[in-house]
Amino acid sequence: MQGGIGTVELCEARRMKCSIMNQPERNTLNTPVTLGEVAQLSGVSRATASRALNGREGVKQDVRERVQLVAKSLGYRPNKAAKNLSSGRSSIIGLVMPSEELIVDPYAISLLQAVAKKAEERDEGLMLMLSHDEPTLAVRNTLMDGLIDGVILSSVAVGSEWVEDMLDAQIPKVLIGAHPFRDDIHCVNVENFEATVSIVDHLFDQGLRRIANITGCPSRVDAIERAKGFRVAHERRGVPIDESLIREGDFTQAVACRLTEELLKLEPEAIVAANDESAIGAIRAVERIGQRVPDDIAVVGFDGITFDQGFDQDLTTVCQPFEELAGLAVSTLVSILSGESPPLEQMIAPQLRIGGTSI
Amino acid sequence: MQGGIGTVELCEARRMKCSIMNQPERNTLNTPVTLGEVAQLSGVSRATASRALNGREGVKQDVRERVQLVAKSLGYRPNKAAKNLSSGRSSIIGLVMPSEELIVDPYAISLLQAVAKKAEERDEGLMLMLSHDEPTLAVRNTLMDGLIDGVILSSVAVGSEWVEDMLDAQIPKVLIGAHPFRDDIHCVNVENFEATVSIVDHLFDQGLRRIANITGCPSRVDAIERAKGFRVAHERRGVPIDESLIREGDFTQAVACRLTEELLKLEPEAIVAANDESAIGAIRAVERIGQRVPDDIAVVGFDGITFDQGFDQDLTTVCQPFEELAGLAVSTLVSILSGESPPLEQMIAPQLRIGGTSI
DNA sequence: CTGAAAGCGCTTACAG
DNA sequence: CTGAAAGCGCTTACAG
Numbered sequence: 191m192q193g194g195i196g197t198v199e200l201c202e203a204r205r206m207k208c209s210i211m212n213q214p215e216r217n218t219l220n221t222p223v224t225l226g227e228v229a230q231l232s233g234v235s236r237a238t239a240s241r242a243l244n245g246r247e248g249v250k251q252d253v254r255e256r257v258q259l260v261a262k263s264l265g266y267r268p269n270k271a272a273k274n275l276s277s278g279r280s281s282i283i284g285l286v287m288p289s290e291e292l293i294v295d296p297y298a299i300s301l302l303q304a305v306a307k308k309a310e311e312r313d314e315g316l317m318l319m320l321s322h323d324e325p326t327l328a329v330r331n332t333l334m335d336g337l338i339d340g341v342i343l344s345s346v347a348v349g350s351e352w353v354e355d356m357l358d359a360q361i362p363k364v365l366i367g368a369h370p371f372r373d374d375i376h377c378v379n380v381e382n383f384e385a386t387v388s389i390v391d392h393l394f395d396q397g398l399r400r401i402a403n404i405t406g407c408p409s410r411v412d413a414i415e416r417a418k419g420f421r422v423a424h425e426r427r428g429v430p431i432d433e434s435l436i437r438e439g440d441f442t443q444a445v446a447c448r449l450t451e452e453l454l455k456l457e458p459e460a461i462v463a464a465n466d467e468s469a470i471g472a473i474r475a476v477e478r479i480g481q482r483v484p485d486d487i488a489v490v491g492f493d494g495i496t497f498d499q500g501f502d503q504d505l506t507t508v509c510q511p512f513e514e515l516a517g518l519a520v521s522t523l524v525s526i527l528s529g530e531s532p533p534l535e536q537m538i539a540p541q542l543r544i545g546g547t548s549i
Numbered sequence: 550m551q552g553g554i555g556t557v558e559l560c561e562a563r564r565m566k567c568s569i570m571n572q573p574e575r576n577t578l579n580t581p582v583t584l585g586e587v588a589q590l591s592g593v594s595r596a597t598a599s600r601a602l603n604g605r606e607g608v609k610q611d612v613r614e615r616v617q618l619v620a621k622s623l624g625y626r627p628n629k630a631a632k633n634l635s636s637g638r639s640s641i642i643g644l645v646m647p648s649e650e651l652i653v654d655p656y657a658i659s660l661l662q663a664v665a666k667k668a669e670e671r672d673e674g675l676m677l678m679l680s681h682d683e684p685t686l687a688v689r690n691t692l693m694d695g696l697i698d699g700v701i702l703s704s705v706a707v708g709s710e711w712v713e714d715m716l717d718a719q720i721p722k723v724l725i726g727a728h729p730f731r732d733d734i735h736c737v738n739v740e741n742f743e744a745t746v747s748i749v750d751h752l753f754d755q756g757l758r759r760i761a762n763i764t765g766c767p768s769r770v771d772a773i774e775r776a777k778g779f780r781v782a783h784e785r786r787g788v789p790i791d792e793s794l795i796r797e798g799d800f801t802q803a804v805a806c807r808l809t810e811e812l813l814k815l816e817p818e819a820i821v822a823a824n825d826e827s828a829i830g831a832i833r834a835v836e837r838i839g840q841r842v843p844d845d846i847a848v849v850g851f852d853g854i855t856f857d858q859g860f861d862q863d864l865t866t867v868c869q870p871f872e873e874l875a876g877l878a879v880s881t882l883v884s885i886l887s888g889e890s891p892p893l894e895q896m897i898a899p900q901l902r903i904g905g906t907s908i
Numbered sequence: 909c910t911g912a913a914a915g916c917g918c919t920t921a922c923a924g
Numbered sequence: 925c926t927g928a929a930a931g932c933g934c935t936t937a938c939a940g
Contacts, residue, residue, distance in 0.1 A: 222693050222695075222933095224933060224934085225933065225934060225935095226933075226934095234910075234911085235910070235911045235912075236911090236933090236934080236935090237910070237911060237912080237913095237935080237936080238909085238910055238911070240934070240935060240936085241909095241910090241935090241936095244935085246935095246936095248909060248910085249909070249910085250909060250910090253909085253910090267690060267693045267694050268694070268933080268934070269634070269694065269695045269932085269933050269934070270694040270695055270696045270934095271630050271631075271633035271634040271639065271695045271696075271932080271933080271934090272630075272634050272695075272916090272932070272933030272934040272935090273933080273934055273935080274630035274633075274916090274934090275628070275630040275631050275634055275915095275916045275917065275918085275932090275933080275934070275935090276915075276916050276933080276934045276935040276936080277916085277934080277935060277936095278916080280630065282676075282696075285677070289662055289665070289666070292658060292661070292662055293655070293658060293659060293662060293854070296652070299651060299652060299658055300652060302651070302677075303648055303651055303652060303679060306648070306677050306678075306679040307648070307679065310679075310687070315676055315691070315696060316676065316677045317641075317674055317675065317676055317677070318644070318661075318665050318675045318676070318677045319665075320662060320665040320666065320669075328669070331626060332674070334581050334626045335626050335627070335628065335629040336581070336628045336629055336630045336631075336917090337629045337630075337641075337674060474833060474836065477833065477836055477837045478836045480839050495652070581917095583917060583918085584917065584918060584919095585917075585918095593926075593927085594926065594927045594928075595917090595918080595919090595927090596919080596920080596926070596927060596928080596929095597925085597926055597927070599918070599919060599920085600919090600920095600925095600926090603919085605919095605920095607925060607926085608925070608926085609925060609926090612925085612926090627917080627918070628916085628917050628918070629918095630916080630917080630918090631916070631917035631918040631919090631932090632917080632918055632919080633918090633932090634916090634917080634918070634919090634931095634932045634933065634934085635917080635918045635919040635920080635931075635932050636918080636919060636920095636932085637932080695933090
């Protein structure tokens with residue numbers, strides 16, 4: 191360790207400082223190492239140390255390396271509060287989701303998990319902002335408090351008042367999923383439409399023609415897009431649709447189960463459920479009347495989370511690219527915060543997974 | 550507004566300052582109001598304003614009120630980074646959960662939601678820390694960064710290495726659920742044992758005697774406690790247990806479904822599932838062989854989240870007091886952080902909910 | 909390429 | 925009861 195005092199001495203100095211000044215106990219055992227200490231031990235000023243550590247240009251290579259080495263060996267971790275205060279960036283992003291959806295919809299949970307992971311990878315903190323009453327206010331406040339830099343929000347809530355408020359609010363944001371009426375908001379989205387076409391095509395390929403559809407909540411864009419995919423797939427192949435086989439679901443097992451009980455009387459050969467939960471509900475109904483999937487009827491879903499759910503059947507479905515989606519959302523938000531102008535809409539094509547419920 | 554300049558003038562002043570100094574654009578439209586501005590407009594020093602706003606004693610009543618009024622009318626929001634830096638408290642708590650559990654276990658999600666709500670109510674930010682590889686390290690780092698003050702962790706992960714590490718680490722923490730071998734850690738817990746006794750008693754009251762049990766993961770304390778409850782309930786009533794009716798599950802639908810298929814051959818009159826997911830799996834198995842719940846067999850669960858899950862049956866279960874649990878966890882952590890010594894273990898008795906699957 | 913200095917917005921002994 | 929001042933740990937023009 192060239193230049194400056196040795197590690198041992200500094201440690202000693204720090205210990206003395208602590209005991210002498212009777213520092214108020216911090217949350218950690220040992221007082222954290224500060225930039226000043228790194229600088230001192232590296233024999234440079236705090237300014238230079240800061241620049242070296244933050245990859246700012248204009249630092250001699252050997253100096254940079256020395257500082258970095260010292261920082262590492264000291265286990266230096268920059269104090270985020272100080273960094274935040276002086277830089278204006280907190281490096282925390284908010285994840286805004288409707289509180290109820292989280293409970294009902296495994297999709298929301300998978301998304302949450304993926305965003306948490308990707309945020310961590312980019313060294314961004316993730317503040318959970320489950321919206322109950324006044325989410326827009328809460329977000330705006332948190333933003334004003336300097337606690338978060340911006341938010342990622344799930345479009346599952348698009349349509350509810352608060353999301354509309356939020357979209358209008360001057361808050362750096364990225365939507366996961368699309369908004370039906372607005373194209374002025376950054377969003378990352380999945381090809382719901384084409385993916386549904388391909389899963390219906392898959393059923394056609396099995397020789398199935400009389401296909402039922404349990405749609406999702408009509409207020410949600412993904413549901414609308416999937417419903418459209420169902421129709422267009424038929425049109426493209428010239429297969430007529432029996433309108434009585436199309437029923438409006440709400441993405442839940444319970445409703446899908448009830449709807450399927452009705453549908454089964456019409457003897458469809460397959461059921462296209464708007465999501466995996468609905469597919470599971472459908473399968474339950476089929477089993478209740480003693481029939482079997484896929485021998486008596488094929489069932490397909492959407493999302494690709496049934497396996498994780500501990501569901502015991504190998505569902506044919508479309509796998510949401512959760513991690514890609516989340517990664518893109520995080521990086522898009524970060525680039526907005528950096529003053530860049532990422533594309534307003536970014537699409538990802540999900541993957542079809544053929545399972546045992548359709549073959 | 551007595552003392553000091555008027556609101557209009559200050560606003561004017563601020564606007565000028567912004568435009569003249571060509572302030573770097575913050576994340577918000579208008580530059581946030583600072584303590585200095587509140588103080589100036591109130592005709593006091595920043596020190597006094599700070600004391601007044603933070604409810605510190607030693608401020609004349611009328612001064613306090615004036616400052617508070619000014620702060621309110623200006624929409625003052627203290628900058629958290631600054632507050633954090635000078636006070637050493639971030640007012641953010643971490644919620645640590647195993648990433649996988651979140652996907653598999655609705656219990657974890659309900660807990661997450663409840664903790665988010667309660668943290669918000671206490672004006673504590675909630676940082677989500679889903680643990681993948683090195684959670685202890687991540688938590689310790691985040692703590693050292695000054696980003697979080699402490700953590701709440703779910704005991705669903707007790708037994709995994711990282712939790713054990715975490716428990717030993719010098720991190721302010723509260724466990725939700727118990728730890729099998731340690732009583733030196735603050736935890737809030739539910740009466741799993743007694744609750745299970747009471748739900749089995751309920752089955753006895755229905756005249757049922759031949760009762761099966763699908764347990765939870767043997768590594769989890771709640772599973773152990775519930776399994777014990779099942780046994781003790783029998784002992785207390787003097788009802789013999791058929792050991793072949795006790796099977797080890799893992800809290801998932803899939804496994805419970807498979808186990809139930811086996812159990813049904815032994816013709817039990819009822820199945821006590823260790824959680825609602827298992828109960829749902831059991832019901833699926835029952836329906837598959839064309840039998841009905843509760844006519845042919847009664848099924849009960851634990852957790853009380855099936856209703857929200859969109860499950861269409863009214864399950865008899867024990868309702869976890871999620872909000873109480875979460876509220877207690879948050880307040881316990883806060884009191885630890887304040888240097889107080891809350892009780893190490895706090896128990897809550899959950900409520901039995903009689904549904905249509907057992908009567 | 910580097911450093912001294914000012915500043916981010918708050919809190920808190922220390923004097924009065 | 926109140927204020928001037930120092931300090932929390934970092935960043936960033938501004939000079940050299």
